[in-house]
Amino acid sequence: MSRPRRDPRGERATKTITAAGRIRLDVALRAARAAASGRPRRDPWREWAASLVDETHRKRYDRSQRQMSREEAARFSTVRDTIEATAISPGQPALRVIEKPAFLVFAVVEAAGGRLSRFDRQVLGAARLLADAGDGGGAVVAVIAAGATAGDAARGDDHETGLGAAGADRVLVLEGGASPSGRSAAMLSAVEGLSPRHVVFAEDGDGADLARRLSVCLGEALFPAVEHLTARQAVRALRHAKAEIGLAPPRLMTIGEDRAKPYEAIPCEARRLDLGPFAGAGGTAARGDDSAILSVEIIPGDPARLSLSETDFVVSAGNGVSDFTAFRALAAKLRATPGASRVVCDAGLMPRAAQVGASGTVLSADCYLALGISGAPQHLQGIVGCEHVIAVNTDLHAAMIERAGLAIVADAQRVMPALLKLLGEAGA
Amino acid sequence: MKTVVLLSDARHAISGRATLSGLEARAISLAAALDPAPRGLHAGGGAEGVSAGLGHGLQGLDVLDLPEGADPVPALAAHLQAALGKNDAPGIVLAGRRGEGGLETGLVPYLLADALGLPILADAVALRQGEAAGTLVVDQAMQKGARRRVTIRLPAVVTVHPLAPPPRPFAYAKMRRGEIRFLPTAEAIGDTAGGGNGSGSGEERPHRARPKLMRTGGTAAGAHNLHVGPEPEEAARLILDYLEANGIRRYGDTRG
Numbered sequence: 078m079s080r081p082r083r084d085p086r087g088e089r090a091t092k093t094i095t096a097a098g099r100i101r102l103d104v105a106l107r108a109a110r111a112a113a114s115g116r117p118r119r120d121p122w123r124e125w126a127a128s129l130v131d132e133t134h135r136k137r138y139d140r141s142q143r144q145m146s147r148e149e150a151a152r153f154s155t156v157r158d159t160i161e162a163t164a165i166s167p168g169q170p171a172l173r174v175i176e177k178p179a180f181l182v183f184a185v186v187e188a189a190g191g192r193l194s195r196f197d198r199q200v201l202g203a204a205r206l207l208a209d210a211g212d213g214g215g216a217v218v219a220v221i222a223a224g225a226t227a228g229d230a231a232r233g234d235d236h237e238t239g240l241g242a243a244g245a246d247r248v249l250v251l252e253g254g255a256s257p258s259g260r261s262a263a264m265l266s267a268v269e270g271l272s273p274r275h276v277v278f279a280e281d282g283d284g285a286d287l288a289r290r291l292s293v294c295l296g297e298a299l300f301p302a303v304e305h306l307t308a309r310q311a312v313r314a315l316r317h318a319k320a321e322i323g324l325a326p327p328r329l330m331t332i333g334e335d336r337a338k339p340y341e342a343i344p345c346e347a348r349r350l351d352l353g354p355f356a357g358a359g360g361t362a363a364r365g366d367d368s369a370i371l372s373v374e375i376i377p378g379d380p381a382r383l384s385l386s387e388t389d390f391v392v393s394a395g396n397g398v399s400d401f402t403a404f405r406a407l408a409a410k411l412r413a414t415p416g417a418s419r420v421v422c423d424a425g426l427m428p429r430a431a432q433v434g435a436s437g438t439v440l441s442a443d444c445y446l447a448l449g450i451s452g453a454p455q456h457l458q459g460i461v462g463c464e465h466v467i468a469v470n471t472d473l474h475a476a477m478i479e480r481a482g483l484a485i486v487a488d489a490q491r492v493m494p495a496l497l498k499l500l501g502e503a504g505a
Numbered sequence: 506m507k508t509v510v511l512l513s514d515a516r517h518a519i520s521g522r523a524t525l526s527g528l529e530a531r532a533i534s535l536a537a538a539l540d541p542a543p544r545g546l547h548a549g550g551g552a553e554g555v556s557a558g559l560g561h562g563l564q565g566l567d568v569l570d571l572p573e574g575a576d577p578v579p580a581l582a583a584h585l586q587a588a589l590g591k592n593d594a595p596g597i598v599l600a601g602r603r604g605e606g607g608l609e610t611g612l613v614p615y616l617l618a619d620a621l622g623l624p625i626l627a628d629a630v631a632l633r634q635g636e637a638a639g640t641l642v643v644d645q646a647m648q649k650g651a652r653r654r655v656t657i658r659l660p661a662v663v664t665v666h667p668l669a670p671p672p673r674p675f676a677y678a679k680m681r682r683g684e685i686r687f688l689p690t691a692e693a694i695g696d697t698a699g700g701g702n703g704s705g706s707g708e709e710r711p712h713r714a715r716p717k718l719m720r721t722g723g724t725a726a727g728a729h730n731l732h733v734g735p736e737p738e739e740a741a742r743l744i745l746d747y748l749e750a751n752g753i754r755r756y757g758d759t760r761g
């Protein structure tokens with residue numbers, strides 16, 4: 078369906094005979110097809126089909142006019158093989174390429190473990206917003222530390238695809254070593270070499286630290302913990318959130334969590350940027366910090382002792398679980414934090430602190446494994462923020478099965494020993 | 506080793522009165538574990554709020570007299586520079602990671618470290634002496650409960666994270682017994698608290714609360730990944746494969 082769009086008005090104008098006093102149309106004039114506008118023809122049927130969200134019994138359409146992300150497009154093409162996912166919005170490219178950027182916007186992402194976190198996507202979204210501000214034409218440069226990719230060399234491609242879908246036009250890998258002062262020196266040379274219009278950091282952990290180091294090195298003001306960001310102004314709170322300051326988006330800023338929307342349109346290309354032209358520039362910040370740091374060691378958190386709101390992976394037990402010794406052993410083997418539903422906590426089988434849901438803990442974990450939980454609305458409210466949900470339940474029609482990304486209709490009591498056995502074989 | 510705790514001009518969240526910042530109270534308890542006689546250092550109008558630090562475990566408090574709204578960094582830097590040149594120089598300078606009730610930029614420790622030429626480590630939750638003399642082991646808080654253990658040669662500036670152990674209980678008598686020294690500052694310093702500390706040129710106005718993004722879960726369709734009545738072994742395999750494919754966890758080599 079890529080016929081060019083017809084222009085009826087233009088056709089009518091060419092068929093018009095104005096020789097006599099009265100306007101007449103030469104209907105037989107078939108050759109006089111007016112020059113088409115060049116836009117391909119819209120296909121409303123296809124657009125409706127593309128905006129169908131879920132394959133459930135009740136149809137849901139998302140008509141928010143947004144482009145499909147690459148991930149969704151892939152899912153869509155597997156579900157509806159008769160329609161090409163890229164042809165859903167004809168005239169729109171499948172990949173957004175900015176060949177000659179008018180200016181650059183740096184987004185410093187942590188990408189711990191080679192995966193973009195929710196917050197990283199928000200930082201990239203904020204940078205995308207600033208790059209498209211005004212006349213647009215800016216390019217987002219995702220700045221990642223060298224260690225973040227080196228750890229996952231095999232999955233390097235996946236990593237960059239993720240950056241592209243999150244809105245990065247270019248990727249810059251900083252070779253600054255592990256020490257914070259080394260990172261800030263590398264960052265300084267990149268900023269001096271490429272002179273971006275804005276540099277956006279996350280107001281969290283290493284990003285916040287790097288932003289302040291860079292601000293001091295450059296002697297430029299930092300606008301920290303931005304709460305509200307548009308193309309025209311950035312706003313931040315101060316004095317215990319009693320006052321605020323708003324100004325045109327400054328050069329250096331850190332953005333608070335859940336304050337900027339992640340980018341959700343056509344994937345960008347995430348081209349690797351060469352360090353060549355400015356590799357040797359700016360050694361001004363190289364201070365003696367590196368020699369002061371004698372050793373660095375990373376101690377991973379112990380999931381068993383983390384609180385539910387802090388952890389990234391929760392294994393939860395519901396009414397379908399009766400063997401809690403096996404459940405605790407499974408949580409320890411999976412390196413997950415144990416949680417529970419209200420029924421289990423009421424029965425005193427798990428501590429109240431482990432309760433997940435509206436009246437317990439609202440999770441911010443990446444993954445949630447629900448064993449024998451049917452999914453009461455109050456429980457589902459607690460896992461709204463979880464990206465991946467796995468459900469094991471005997472009831473095919475349970476709400477949790479519908480919510481889950483991987484749904485297994487089986488008895489949790491029988492799946493737990495099998496999981497333990499498999500983990501034991503794997504030597505985990 | 507001698508420890509100095511920087512005390513900021515914090516304001517109480519509700520009443521707006523001068524108070525001791527919670528982060529700095531934590532910093533004091535970390536300092537008291539390393540040094541039997543930690544000292545506080547405050548640059549500002551008076552010792553009204555920060556004197557509570559004496560009750561939490563400080564042995565003495567130095568207050569640099571500064572007019573309202575003046576930039577504290579040059580005065581602090583000059584004082585610490587003089588102290589570092591002396592015989593019993595402070596080894597550790599502790600600070601909170603952000604101020605409370607002020608501009609809340611968190612830049613002062615970095616500016617100070619830059620002025621003194623000291624290394625700085627952020628977000629400490631635990632401190633202890635290193636094995637070699639003149640070293641310090643700092644546990645930095647990271648995401649998801651992870652810690653980064655850094656050994657650093659002193660002197661250094663260290664900022665404290667809110668996840669550090671809670672402060673020692675307050676003792677009124679200790680606060681009364683503590684010694685407060687008021688020190689004059691060398692030169693009058695220009696008013697830069699508005700522009701120099703990153704608040705920019707924007708005008709302050711009453712705060713307007715803005716909603717955060719909602720954490721809506723992905724509507725991953727269960728129908729595509731639904732397995733009805735698999736064998737338990739098959740189900741276990743599916744779960745582990747899903748976890749590994751999405752990069753949640755890796756459990757060694759689970760392939761047959």
